[in-house]
Amino acid sequence: MKAICYISNFSDSLRKNDIDDLIQFVNLRNKEQGITGVLLIRNKYFFQILEGEDEQIDILYSKIEKDTRHKSLVKILDTKIEGHIFNAYNSGEFETIDSYSDIKKLMTYFSWIKNADYLEADELILLTTNFLKYNP
Numbered sequence: 001m002k003a004i005c006y007i008s009n010f011s012d013s014l015r016k017n018d019i020d021d022l023i024q025f026v027n028l029r030n031k032e033q034g035i036t037g038v039l040l041i042r043n044k045y046f047f048q049i050l051e052g053e054d055e056q057i058d059i060l061y062s063k064i065e066k067d068t069r070h071k072s073l074v075k076i077l078d079t080k081i082e083g084h085i086f087n088a089y090n091s092g093e094f095e096t097i098d099s100y101s102d103i104k105k106l107m108t109y110f111s112w113i114k115n116a117d118y119l120e121a122d123e124l125i126l127l128t129t130n131f132l133k134y135n136p
């Protein structure tokens with residue numbers, strides 16, 4: 001199993017409708033595929049964590065990398081994991097959090113896995129909270 005985390009910028013042509021379509025597609029497709037994680041959308045940035053089987057995540061990431069709806073992708077984490085870190089988040093369903101969503105649920109989840117001493121989660125928590133700090 002592996003987790004990949006990246007950050008990217010909206011492409012200039014991206015409109016509200018495209019984002020709505022993307023959110024719907026991503027949540028549904030990842031649920032069907034058993035991929036867990038989160039997609040945060042703030043300040044014209046995407047920040048995504050994807051977790052799943054190695055091959056599945058590598059194939060997906062190579063598609064995402066080529067997607068013209070965003071640009072300037074920077075992969076910030078690509079690591080082996082023992083199991084899904086987000087399997088208990090949002091009933092195990094992939095979630096997209098946009099600027100209108102409440103991020104309290106995510107923060108509560110993070111403090112819960114921190115208490116559980118889930119070492120593999122620490123880096124993901126740090127990356128996510130840093131992203132949110134700069135994109136409140």
Ligand SMILES: Cc1cc2nc3c(=O)[nH]c(=O)nc-3n(C[C@H](O)[C@H](O)[C@H](O)COP(=O)(O)O)c2cc1C
Binds near residue numbers: 039060063065
């Ligand atoms: C910011 C961003 C995040 C995306 N995240 C996912 C994702 O988590 N899962 C997914 O299946 N597609 C995601 N996509 C869409 C993929 O780039 C691609 O369009 C899609 O996987 C096409 O799948 P198909 O070729 O199997 O139809 C994302 C696209 C963007 C721009």
